Amino acid sequence: GAGAGAGAGAGAGFPDAMYTEAGAEMVPSAKDAYSNDIVMKLHVPTTAEVEMLGDRTLIAQIVASKNAEVVDKLAANGATVFDMTQLSRTLSRGQAFDTLSSQANLAGYRAVIEGVHALRRPMAGMMTSAGRIKPAKVLVLGAGVAGLQAIQSAKNMGAQVYAFDVRSVVAEQVESLGGKFLMVEGEEGAGAGGYAKEMTPEWFEKARAMLEKELTDVDLCVTTALIPGRPAPELLTEQQLQAMPAGSVVVDMAAESGGNYKGVKPGEMFESDNGVKVIGFTDLSDRLAPVASSLYGNNLTKFFVSMETSKGNFGVNMDDEAVRSTALLLSGDRVPPFVPPPPPAPKVEAKVEEEVVEVDPKVATWSDARSQTGIIAASTLAATMVPNGPMLNIFVLSNIIGQRVVEGVTHALHSPLMSVTNAISGMTVVGGLYQMGGGLFPTNATEFFGASAVLLSAVNIAGGSIVTHKMLDMFRRPDDPPEYNEYYFLPAAVVGSGYVATKMAGWNGMDTVMPILSGLGCIGGINALSSQKTARLGNVIGLSGIGLGLLGTFATAGFDVPTALQASALLGAGGLVGYQVAQKISPTELPQTVAAFHSLVGLAACATAAGDFARHLGGAPLDAFHNFAIYGGMAIGAVTATGSLIAFGKLNGNLPSSPLALPGRDPLNAAMAAATLAGGAGFLMTGEPGMAAAALAAGAVVPGLLGAHMTASIGGADMPVVITLLNSYSGWALCSEGFMMDKPLLTVVGALIGSSGWMLTSVMCKGMNRDLKNVILGGWGAKAAAPKAEGAEDGPLLAHTEINVDDAVERLKLADKVVVVPGYGLAVANAQADVAEITRRLTKDHGVEVTFGVHPVAGRMPGQLNVLLAEAGIPYDVVYELEEINEKMGDADVVLVIGANDVVNSAAEDDPASAIAGMPVIQVWKANNVVFLKRSMGSGYAGIENPVFFKDNTDMLLGDAKDTCSKIAGAL
Numbered sequence: 001g002a003g004a005g006a007g008a009g010a011g012a013g014f015p016d017a018m019y020t021e022a023g024a025e026m027v028p029s030a031k032d033a034y035s036n037d038i039v040m041k042l043h044v045p046t047t048a049e050v051e052m053l054g055d056r057t058l059i060a061q062i063v064a065s066k067n068a069e070v071v072d073k074l075a076a077n078g079a080t081v082f083d084m085t086q087l088s089r090t091l092s093r094g095q096a097f098d099t100l101s102s103q104a105n106l107a108g109y110r111a112v113i114e115g116v117h118a119l120r121r122p123m124a125g126m127m128t129s130a131g132r133i134k135p136a137k138v139l140v141l142g143a144g145v146a147g148l149q150a151i152q153s154a155k156n157m158g159a160q161v162y163a164f165d166v167r168s169v170v171a172e173q174v175e176s177l178g179g180k181f182l183m184v185e186g187e188e189g190a191g192a193g194g195y196a197k198e199m200t201p202e203w204f205e206k207a208r209a210m211l212e213k214e215l216t217d218v219d220l221c222v223t224t225a226l227i228p229g230r231p232a233p234e235l236l237t238e239q240q241l242q243a244m245p246a247g248s249v250v251v252d253m254a255a256e257s258g259g260n261y262k263g264v265k266p267g268e269m270f271e272s273d274n275g276v277k278v279i280g281f282t283d284l285s286d287r288l289a290p291v292a293s294s295l296y297g298n299n300l301t302k303f304f305v306s307m308e309t310s311k312g313n314f315g316v317n318m319d320d321e322a323v324r325s326t327a328l329l330l331s332g333d334r335v336p337p338f339v340p341p342p343p344p345a346p347k348v349e350a351k352v353e354e355e356v357v358e359v360d361p362k363v364a365t366w367s368d369a370r371s372q373t374g375i376i377a378a379s380t381l382a383a384t385m386v387p388n389g390p391m392l393n394i395f396v397l398s399n400i401i402g403q404r405v406v407e408g409v410t411h412a413l414h415s416p417l418m419s420v421t422n423a424i425s426g427m428t429v430v431g432g433l434y435q436m437g438g439g440l441f442p443t444n445a446t447e448f449f450g451a452s453a454v455l456l457s458a459v460n461i462a463g464g465s466i467v468t469h470k471m472l473d474m475f476r477r478p479d480d481p482p483e484y485n486e487y488y489f490l491p492a493a494v495v496g497s498g499y500v501a502t503k504m505a506g507w508n509g510m511d512t513v514m515p516i517l518s519g520l521g522c523i524g525g526i527n528a529l530s531s532q533k534t535a536r537l538g539n540v541i542g543l544s545g546i547g548l549g550l551l552g553t554f555a556t557a558g559f560d561v562p563t564a565l566q567a568s569a570l571l572g573a574g575g576l577v578g579y580q581v582a583q584k585i586s587p588t589e590l591p592q593t594v595a596a597f598h599s600l601v602g603l604a605a606c607a608t609a610a611g612d613f614a615r616h617l618g619g620a621p622l623d624a625f626h627n628f629a630i631y632g633g634m635a636i637g638a639v640t641a642t643g644s645l646i647a648f649g650k651l652n653g654n655l656p657s658s659p660l661a662l663p664g665r666d667p668l669n670a671a672m673a674a675a676t677l678a679g680g681a682g683f684l685m686t687g688e689p690g691m692a693a694a695a696l697a698a699g700a701v702v703p704g705l706l707g708a709h710m711t712a713s714i715g716g717a718d719m720p721v722v723i724t725l726l727n728s729y730s731g732w733a734l735c736s737e738g739f740m741m742d743k744p745l746l747t748v749v750g751a752l753i754g755s756s757g758w759m760l761t762s763v764m765c766k767g768m769n770r771d772l773k774n775v776i777l778g779g780w781g782a783k784a785a786a787p788k789a790e791g792a793e794d795g796p797l798l799a800h801t802e803i804n805v806d807d808a809v810e811r812l813k814l815a816d817k818v819v820v821v822p823g824y825g826l827a828v829a830n831a832q833a834d835v836a837e838i839t840r841r842l843t844k845d846h847g848v849e850v851t852f853g854v855h856p857v858a859g860r861m862p863g864q865l866n867v868l869l870a871e872a873g874i875p876y877d878v879v880y881e882l883e884e885i886n887e888k889m890g891d892a893d894v895v896l897v898i899g900a901n902d903v904v905n906s907a908a909e910d911d912p913a914s915a916i917a918g919m920p921v922i923q924v925w926k927a928n929n930v931v932f933l934k935r936s937m938g939s940g941y942a943g944i945e946n947p948v949f950f951k952d953n954t955d956m957l958l959g960d961a962k963d964t965c966s967k968i969a970g971a972l
Contacts, residue, residue: 005033012289038314040300044070053079055331059300061085061099064328065230071328078332080316084299088325090340096801096952097303097322101145102295107284108149108224111251112138114284115220116157118249118269118277124158135160137217140179141235141260142224143170146253150222151179156816156847159220164211166203166225184210212240222251223260236261246275255280291810302801302952386739387625394744395735398519398751405523406756408530411856411881414760414863415590416471417529418727420542421756422597423464424522425730427546427749429457429571431608431737433553435615439562449611451570456604458574459581460597465543466582467593472536474870485537492521492544496551503555514552515745521545522749526756532876549745586830590864591723592651595644598726602641605733606700609634612740613696617689624684626740631683631699633736635676638700639707640729646711647722657719660712669713672706720857721765728757763856803955805964808896808931809971812842815893817849819885821922822865823858825899825934825961832872834965835898839874841972851878853885853922855903882920892927899933899961905946930954933961 002024006016016026027033034052041060044067045053055078062083064071074081084099095101115138116123125135138154140147143165151174154161161179171181184207215221221244226232232254241250241261252259255266263272264280271277285292307323309315318324325338386392409417435450442448476483495517499510525542528534550571559567585593609630616622622630649655662668679702683695714722731754738746812818820839826832842848852874858865869879880888889895897904900922907914908921924930925948932949936958948954957964 003027003033003036005030008033009293012293014290014293038304040297040304042296045074047073050074050077050079053077055079058082059084059304062328075329075332075334079329080331081329082303082323082326083328084303084326086326086328086338088321088338088340091321091325093306093952094322094325097299097306097326099296099299102299103285103292104144104146104224105149106288106292106295107253108146108222109153110284110287111146111222111224111253112150112153112157112220114279114281114287115222115249115251118279119220120247121219122158123154136219138162138220138222139164139211139214139218140222140224141165141211142226143167143174143181144224144226147222147224148173148177150224152177152816154220154222155179162214162218164207166207182210182214208237208240211235212237212243215240215244218244218248220249220251222253224253225260226254226257230257232257232260234260234262238263241272241276241278242274244274244276248275249277249279251279251281253284256282291814294807294810298801298803298807305801385625387623388739388742391739391742391744391747395739395747395751398748399755401523402526402752402755403759405527405752406759408527410530410532411763411863411866413472413475413529413532413535413866414763414856415867416468416535416539416863417526417756418594418723418760418863419464419468419471419590420525420529420539421464421727421731421753422594422601423461423468424525424542424546424749425598425601425727425734425753426457426460426464426604427522427549427746428601428604428608428734428737429454429461430549430553430743430746431741432457432604432611433550433557433567434741434743435608435611436557436559436567437563438566439560440566442566445614446611449607449614451566453604453607453611454567454570455574456600456607458571459578460600460604461546462575462578463582463593464578464597465539465546466579467585467590468539468542469536470582470585471590471867471870472539474867475532475535475876478873483536485540488537488540489544492548496548499551499555511552511556514548514555515743515748518545518549518552518745519748519752521548522752526752549749552745589652590867591719592648594723595648595651595726598723598730599641599644599648601730602637602639602644602733605633605637605730605737606641608737609637609740610696610700613692617693621687627684628680629736629740631680631696633733633740634696634699635680635703636729636733636736638704639710640726640733641707642704643707643711643722643729644726646708647719647726650711651719655712657715659715660709662709662713665709665713669706669710672702672709675702676706721761724757724760724763726757728754728761731755731757800949801955803931803957805957805967805971807955808957809968811894811929811931812838812848812896812968812972813846815848817851817888817892817894818842819851819853819889819892819895819924819927821853821855821885821895821897821900821904821924822869823855823898823900823903824864825901827864827868827899829899829961829965831898831962831965832868832874834962834969835869836872836874837969838896838965838972841969845972851880851885851888853880853882853889855882855900855920855922858900858903882922886923886926889923889926893929895924895927895930897924897930897932898965901934901946904948906948906951907946910947924948925951925953928953932956933964934958935960 004016004019004024004026006026006028009015009019020026030049031052033039034049034056036056038057038059039053041058043060044062045058045060047070050070050073053074057080058074059082062071062081063085064083071081084097087094087098087100119136121136122133123136123138126133136159138159138161140150140154140161140163143151143163147163147165151161151163155178161177162182163174163179164182165174168183171183174181184203221236223235225235236250236252241263244250250261252261252264254260255264259266259280261278264278266280267282269277269279269281281287303322303326304314306320307314307316309317316323316327316330318327327335329335383392406417432450432453435446436442436454437450438444438447442451499514502510521541522545525538525545528538528541554564554567581593613630646655650657676699679695679698683692683699686692686695711722731750731752734746734750735754736750738744738748738750820835822832822835826835839850842850852869854865854869866876866879870876902916904922904924905916906921906923906925908916908919909923911917930948930951930953932954934956949956
């Protein structure tokens with residue numbers, strides 16, 4: 001159990017109730033507090049405290065070299081003592097335990113604050129009607145932890161900052177903070193453990209001359225040079241002080257150890273005879289007591305947790321460099337001073353002469369030419385089997401144009417791209433309309449299948465268009481000018497009216513133009529998504545294209561009035577259903593909605609294929625290619641429909657997200673694929689209607705089972721890839737319909753959607769390091785995870801550090817740069833509005849620069865997180881893609897990871913055996929501090945442990961993301 005002395009935190013603003021709430025037992029007296037097995041303290045204990053401690057364990061800042069008498073008494077009592085001031089500075093993981101650094105950071109900041117308070121002028125420059133005020137000139141002597149913080153703090157206040165240090169290697173750090181480094185040529189002053197070493201008198205003479213010249217116009221000088229356990233070096237002489245202008249200020253942070261200015265008065269401020277104020281306060285970090293206490297407690301907690309040998313058991317492992325370097329006494333026995341081990345000798349590897357194979361350009365070119373020849377020959381052979389040459393031209397050109405157009409769509413708009421292609425894929429309605437008849441109600445199979453296709457397609461058109469409109473509206477910024485994109489429906493309205501007028505006049509000259517205009521509208525709608533400025537216009541253009549296509553189909557389908565009423569009723573009913581669904585959809589539900597819409601496209605394609613077969617049943621035999629298009633449309637539509645339904649179930653939580661692993665999965669997939677091909681061969685070769693119908697039915701059932709099984713065999717983590725792949729399938733189904741019915745519009749639109757989905761699938765596979773072939777074939781050939789070695793679960797205990805909301809708030813306030821990395825957990829918690837409020841508070845109230853990093857596969861479909869952030873009003877120009885944010889990560893003070901796991905998992909880079917090895921991830925661990933907002937310590941969607949949770953610069957803030965974000969926003 002943990003105990004704390006009553007009133008222990010009163011000076012830092014922590015009432016006893018906070019300790020009790022955290023699980024500590026409040027004890028009434030110091031004697032009771034010191035009766036615990038392990039005592040954690042800030043400073044060296046008094047004589048009375050040594051006696052109360054007895055032979056127990058003490059963790060504190062002892063500074064043994066200055067408090068030898070206290071150490072002797074502790075040894076006489078048989079105490080075990082860890083002196084945190086002795087922590088090895090060469091230990092990288094020791095940064096989390098480094099109490100000196102955490103306090104020095106605060107002291108550096110406070111030193112500037114105290115100096116500014118005593119300075120009789122502003123720090124930043126000003127331009128007023130009365131005249132111009134130059135920025136204050138600040139000189140920081142010593143660029144260690146405290147010095148760098150002082151530089152940054154002064155720079156943030158608008159001062160001109162100069163810095164000097166014996167270690168020229170810190171020049172780059174100084175300049176990265178906006179300061180100018182003053183260099184003295186000669187010896188290098190970097191010593192062991194990162195501290196400065198003592199320099200020669202000659203070097204100091206040069207430095208003094210340079211500094212004396214610089215100090216003549218300095219407003220504030222902060223001295224920070226201090227080597228633990230030694231007297232502070234003199235950096236500011238009396239002569240230099242006399243050179244400073246009246247009204248200037250010196251803050252000597254080394255006053256407690258003799259001062260960098262030997263005339264300093266520890267704990268006091270005085271004014272010299274030439275009017276320079278000299279501040280020698282020795283409690284700079286104590287003047288920020290709440291934060292100083294929190295950081296110190298965090299350091300000690302992490303140190304203590306690192307000493308845990310097994311759950312709940314504390315041990316002293318002298319092989320641990322952190323423990324060994326801080327160990328002062330073990331049961332009263334003195335521990336010899338720690339000597340860091342020498343760096344390992346560089347391995348001298350025998351040079352293996354690599355045979356440089358020179359590539360003969362002639363051979364390489366010949367090899368590539370043969371490969372291209374094979375591809376072109378195969379494509380040419382396939383093309384000769386297509387009887388409709390003009391349609392083939394349209395198909396090829398549409399694929400090329402579609403790929404180029406889709407490649408230009410910005411990553412942030414991939415979700416609207418998926419949605420608008422959903423709406424466009426509703427052009428399966430064209431095939432259904434051409435099959436309709438019978439008056440007010442269908443009278444045969446063909447008419448029934450056509451009516452079904454119209455109804456299903458109408459749901460897609462209305463739902464996809466409205467969802468796209470809603471998403472794109474979310475990307476509007478408050479200061480964007482008003483838009484009147486609805487005016488651009490005028491061209492389509494004029495063309496449509498003219499077309500109706502010419503048809504009524506008996507002229508059919510525009511019949512061939514309308515499909516072309518419709519296809520161009522669909523292409524233009526997607527092309528407009530290449531820019532945020534034109535994206536919303538793109539939805540208008542796409543809808544115009546769909547509208548012209550519908551109008552042209554209605555006008556050429558040869559409907560009588562009752563059939564036209566039937567078609568209108570089906571379009572209206574489907575549109576109403578799509579509207580109702582779209583109105584209820586939140587950004588969190590986009591992935592499963594898209595999957596559901598895909599299933600409708602697949603079903604509509606199946607219905608159209610079945611209807612076309614039924615229409616020609618009993619008539620003249622169809623050519624082989626027409627039959628191939630019928631069977632292909634049925635098979636692709638069935639795979640799309642069932643695969644999309646399974647994807648919907650996984651994404652919506654109706655089905656488990658883990659991959660289905662039936663025995664003999666791969667042979668089963670192969671058997672169903674073979675059965676599909678066999679059914680196609682039978683359909684093409686038989687002339688008997690009953691056999692053809694049976695083969696076509698097999699072409700629906702078997703591919704449907706194959707699509708369901710392949711999708712079920714894919715894990716939930718790969719669903720973003722599956723969604724885009726199914727999007728592509730829906731396009732190819734539409735292409736088959738175009739060839740089957742000889743409708744160029746369907747071929748153009750189908751090729752556009754197919755190439756769009758294919759391109760997005762490639763992007764997703766690259767972003768997730770997935771093999772495209774493996775995903776397409778439902779995990780074909782994927783190996784089971786290797787079994788754990790015996791006893792592997794008994795490996796080293798990994799400890800994570802947890803913080804509360806107040807800790808997180810303080811870190812955010814103290815930061816200059818904050819990066820937020822959202823994941824699907826943000827969407828599930830619906831916390832985007834609270835995150836937007838956190839962003840607003842940090843930027844406007846605390847001057848913090850806040851940016852966002854979004855992984856391309858974060859969420860359950862491409863671009864979903866971009867839509868969520870846009871919905872919350874976060875400007876898209878502060879949201880960066882993976883490559884861009886990784887470049888900025890090293891400069892971030894705090895990274896707030898909200899509901900993301902796999903996309904920030906360092907195992908992708910560090911563990912070749914990991915299931916996500918090689919996957920591009922956001923490198924959050926490169927920031928100064930990472931705070932994870934998670935519901936629990938559970939693994940992510942891919943089921944893989946995240947090593948970043950246990951890094952020294954990582955803290956976990958566990959709980960519901962919405963509740964936690966709301967509390968952070970409120971505290972800010």
